[in-house]
Amino acid sequence: MPNTDVSGLSMLGSSAEIATKPEDAVLERVPAGHQGTDYVVRFTAPEFTSLCPMTGQPDFAHIVIDYIPNEWLVESKSLKLFFFSFRNHGAFHEDCSIYIAKRLIELLDPKWLRIGAYWYPRGGIPIDVFWQTGKPPEGVWLPDQGVATYRGRG
Template sequence: MKKKKPSSGGYTDLHAKCGITTSLPELETWPNQFSGYEITIEIPEYTAICPKTQLPDFGTITLHYMPNKACVELKSLKVYIHAYRNIGIFYENAVNRILEDLVKACKPKWAIVTGVFTARGGLSSTIKAMYPK
């Protein structure tokens, strides 16, 4: 008797990869003048689209990092985060993508990006990605 493969709920590889390579505005930086301090930026109005249901997702994204030679410029961060509004992307992918883009832009000593997403269907999610891994 063959074992039945578990259902993935109709999710495809296309759903899973959605939004990962979408073009987004560039994160700009400015030269850091000090060392040994931490920056925490809270973004309480994150929105994106679920790639499967096309329903909006809402959450708070928190960036916490120790700058090295550059700091992320806040206006460019705001424009970058607001660009997610029209992208189909899963929570997990968004948090990891934000971390990758932050690290690429300002090369911090370390960074943590946390996404706390509002409840949907009685479930809420918190996703945390860290650099270095």
């Protein structure tokens, strides 16, 4: 039977504060119940927001994170609150995207992780940021992230 011990979690099932900056956001993890089985976990955040560090105007992204767990899974409420912590945070698209991935790697030590950050246009140019930790394990079903490239009115 999978280990589902959630006794150490501080946010799940209770009211939680939203951090004012990503470095202060608490990410929590739970034991992966199927260690030894390679499977992909996907989180999609279609309404991610942060601020332009130069103008202070809002930036919007559709973020897709895929990872293959090792011993841990990210607790989804803590991930949602982590994403919220970017709402008043000024950083470039690339910085936000890679920071998210690196925080998850630090927390989870997954077998593999990739992030696709599909940013909506700023100044008429959409910026997409893609990164992964290496090749995924053989035999893992890895679906396309399903986000179309930006087309505007075309």
